[in-house]
Amino acid sequence: MLISFFVLPLISMFSLSLLDGLPPGGTFTLDNYAMVLNDRYLSVLWRTVSLTAQTTFVVTVLGYSLAYSMVRFTKRTTLLLLLIILPFWTNYIVRMYALINIFQNGGVLSWVLNLFGVVDETMGILYTNEAVLLGLTYVWLPLATLPFYASLTNFDTDLIDASKDLGAGPIKTFFTVTLPMTFNGLMAGIVLVAIPAFGSFVTPGLLGGTEQVMVGNIIDQQFNQAFNWPFGAALGIVISVFMILLLVVSAMVGTRAVAGRGGENT
Amino acid sequence: MSILTIDDLRKEFGSLVAVDGANFEIEEGEFVSILGPSGSGKSTILRMIAGFENPSAGTITLSGEDITDQPPFERDTNMVFQHLALFPHLTVGENIEYGLKQRDVDKAERKESVEEMLEMVQLGGYADRDISELSGGEQQRVALARAIVNEPEVVLFDEPLASLDRKLRQHMQFELQRIQEETGITFLYVTHDQEIALSISDRMVILNDGVIEQIGSVEELYDSPTSEFVADFLGDLNSISARVSALTEDQVTFTARDLDFTYSRSELQIPGGISLQKDDQVDLCVRPYDTRVQREAVDGSITGTIQNRMYRGNETAYVVDTSWGEFLVIDEEQTTDIDIDTTVSMDWDGSNTFVYAVEGS
Numbered sequence: 001m002l003i004s005f006f007v008l009p010l011i012s013m014f015s016l017s018l019l020d021g022l023p024p025g026g027t028f029t030l031d032n033y034a035m036v037l038n039d040r041y042l043s044v045l046w047r048t049v050s051l052t053a054q055t056t057f058v059v060t061v062l063g064y065s066l067a068y069s070m071v072r073f074t075k076r077t078t079l080l081l082l083l084i085i086l087p088f089w090t091n092y093i094v095r096m097y098a099l100i101n102i103f104q105n106g107g108v109l110s111w112v113l114n115l116f117g118v119v120d121e122t123m124g125i126l127y128t129n130e131a132v133l134l135g136l137t138y139v140w141l142p143l144a145t146l147p148f149y150a151s152l153t154n155f156d157t158d159l160i161d162a163s164k165d166l167g168a169g170p171i172k173t174f175f176t177v178t179l180p181m182t183f184n185g186l187m188a189g190i191v192l193v194a195i196p197a198f199g200s201f202v203t204p205g206l207l208g209g210t211e212q213v214m215v216g217n218i219i220d221q222q223f224n225q226a227f228n229w230p231f232g233a234a235l236g237i238v239i240s241v242f243m244i245l246l247l248v249v250s251a252m253v254g255t256r257a258v259a260g261r262g263g264e265n266t
Numbered sequence: 267m268s269i270l271t272i273d274d275l276r277k278e279f280g281s282l283v284a285v286d287g288a289n290f291e292i293e294e295g296e297f298v299s300i301l302g303p304s305g306s307g308k309s310t311i312l313r314m315i316a317g318f319e320n321p322s323a324g325t326i327t328l329s330g331e332d333i334t335d336q337p338p339f340e341r342d343t344n345m346v347f348q349h350l351a352l353f354p355h356l357t358v359g360e361n362i363e364y365g366l367k368q369r370d371v372d373k374a375e376r377k378e379s380v381e382e383m384l385e386m387v388q389l390g391g392y393a394d395r396d397i398s399e400l401s402g403g404e405q406q407r408v409a410l411a412r413a414i415v416n417e418p419e420v421v422l423f424d425e426p427l428a429s430l431d432r433k434l435r436q437h438m439q440f441e442l443q444r445i446q447e448e449t450g451i452t453f454l455y456v457t458h459d460q461e462i463a464l465s466i467s468d469r470m471v472i473l474n475d476g477v478i479e480q481i482g483s484v485e486e487l488y489d490s491p492t493s494e495f496v497a498d499f500l501g502d503l504n505s506i507s508a509r510v511s512a513l514t515e516d517q518v519t520f521t522a523r524d525l526d527f528t529y530s531r532s533e534l535q536i537p538g539g540i541s542l543q544k545d546d547q548v549d550l551c552v553r554p555y556d557t558r559v560q561r562e563a564v565d566g567s568i569t570g571t572i573q574n575r576m577y578r579g580n581e582t583a584y585v586v587d588t589s590w591g592e593f594l595v596i597d598e599e600q601t602t603d604i605d606i607d608t609t610v611s612m613d614w615d616g617s618n619t620f621v622y623a624v625e626g627s
Contacts, residue, residue: 159351159353161318161338161345162345164317164318165343165344166339166364166368166412167365168339168368169339177353181354181355
């Protein structure tokens with residue numbers, strides 16, 4: 001299973017990326033990887049990394065606060081969880097077109113902003129960095145909230161009482177007890193968001209237009225429009241390496257946190 | 267002056283009254299238990315003292331200061347939690363110094379205090395261990411050290427020993443008493459286990475259904491319980507309902523169904539100083555240890571059949587099935603040897619008989 005669905009495609013991608021034409025023709029070359037280092041693609045790569053980092057940061061802060069309030073401040077958790085999962089039942093593309101409606105010039109967002117006098121024009125934010133960031137945040141927020149929620153419900157709230165009992169105020173308690181105790185859930189949520197955000201192409205394609213291109217869009221173009229499959233494959237391999245590095249780092253940080261400090265008790 | 271004073275403390279959860287007007291005082295350096303069955307509100311009282319629950323009414327005073335509205339992190343109390351609540355992401359030493367860190371004690375001093383505490387709870391050299399490496403008993407000691415290292419006015423215990431096996435629990439009881447004597451810190455221990463409460467505390471507060479039944483020294487409560495509940499809770503009770511059928515200057519006769527029991531008035535235990543009147547409905551109560559059992563059915567005494575017998579090492583307990591219900595008889599001298607299904611009769615002395623008025627009579 002693992003071999004046929006994960007390893008074989010990766011190997012065929014890798015061999016494809018080393019050719020200068022489509023199989024069965026094509027000879028061995030490293031040009032595809034050299035092309036990745038081209039300024040245009042490097043800037044796309046940089047934008048992808050930066051957008052992923054921004055998305056992950058915003059999603060983590062929002063998602064953690066959301067999960068925290070759900071666990072600590074309300075009893076209607078089931079209803080709220082349902083509301084969080086609800087967008088998953090709507091088609092991704094449909095949701096993107098809904099966002100286009102909101103973001104475009106004269107759209108809902110500019111109308112609301114006008115109402116409150118924030119901006120005077122009817123200019124929307126479609127095809128900007130912010131549009132892509134908001135779109136990605138919207139899509140991946142629910143996915144990250146779930147592991148945050150799971151780790152927050154699983155941890156013993158007696159520990160919070162114990163911390164307060166020993167003289168730590170609410171903020172101190174959050175940073176010395178709650179955050180470290182839910183660290184693994186936090187990492188899981190971050191990885192769950194960072195990986196698909198890094199490879200996304202529908203959201204930047206629809207909300208970012210031609211300006212806010214991410215690596216995913218370039219790969220999409222290479223395969224579907226330029227028919228330069230080997231170069232697309234090379235970019236794909238580069239992304240995969242990024243992803244694997246990210247996973248290794250997060251796994252290392254995670255195990256150190258667990259192994260070094262005894263992990264979960266009970 | 268008392269170190270902790272509870273005044274008319276009340277706690278409601280919706281329509282449920284968990285604690286209904288509790289009053290008590292604890293002197294500095296005392297070891298006091300709050301004893302009551304599950305759901306009697308004892309943990310709620312403890313959590314209100316610690317600051318985790320807000321009282322619906324009443325005040326809590328700690329060393330002369332009204333702390334009723336203070337958040338837990340400002341109160342000079344520390345708690346040993348039922349499930350200990352040690353921080354699993356910190357080492358033993360870091361757990362113990364957590365409270366000191368919050369008070370900005372400097373590092374060298376913290377380290378010294380932690381070492382000192384570990385010595386006191388006999389875990390010297392454990393500072394760098396992980397919590398998960400410790401046994402249940404060792405975790406108890408760490409939880410205790412984490413509370414007393416801050417030298418609070420009162421240490422609160424929420425039945426932490428309940429999860430230990432009997433032998434380890436008894437050992438920890440001695441340890442608690444020793445550490446309390448060494449540190450002189452006031453201990454308030456909540457439990458449903460009368461055995462623990464009787465053996466470790468100086469005084470006990472007996473709680474039933476959110477109401478304090480009786481407060482007193484261990485001896486007082488055991489020897490002269492003011493209510494049937496307290497007597498029954500502290501060591502079981504055989505009880506029959508009876509009517510006062512005849513009263514003379516120095517004798518009382520109780521009639522229960524067709525049996526008459528006549529005792530001298532002076533020897534009866536009548537707690538609370540109630541004065542008996544003719545036709546009063548009362549409960550006559552005797553402890554299992556003070557009940558005697560003999561093989562023959564004797565006229566005018568309660569008879570039944572032995573339903574069960576249990577050897578408990580140094581004593582034999584009989585469960586006697588009678589038309590009055592089950593009686594428990596404990597023979598400490600083990601002078602009897604009666605088989606199951608034997609018909610027996612029971613009797614006891616007037617001096618061991620508690621008389622409680624039945625409410626509503």
